[in-house]
Amino acid sequence: xxxxxxxxxxxxxxxxxxxxxxxxxxxxxxxxxxxxxxxxxxxxxxxxxxxxxxxxxxxxxxxxxxxxxxxxxxxxxxxxxxxxxxxxx
Numbered sequence: 685x686x687x688x689x690x691x692x693x694x695x696x697x698x699x700x701x702x703x704x705x706x707x708x709x710x711x712x713x714x715x716x717x718x719x720x721x722x723x724x725x726x727x728x729x730x731x732x733x734x735x736x737x738x739x740x741x742x743x744x745x746x747x748x749x750x751x752x753x754x755x756x757x758x759x760x761x762x763x764x765x766x767x768x769x770x771x772x773x
């Protein structure tokens with residue numbers, strides 16, 4: 685699994701930074717993603733992948749706190765088509 689995080693927090697020291705991680709069977713990882721950090725996952729193997737999402741609060745259908753961007757959004761400079769070990773720019 686390729687996991688990509690992009691810090692969109694206005695007052696963060698890492699605002700605007702994008703990080704990429706490769707996780708999975710050989711590198712199982714517990715990830716805690718803070719609010720306002722954009723995140724996406726992509727399976728990069730031919731086998732299946734499993735992601736378990738455990739939110740800290742129930743989803744509020746009347747006032748959702750989930751925001752989405754298309755994978756090719758100009759707001760985040762990241763190319764999902766590149767292999768995980770290639771430099772993004």
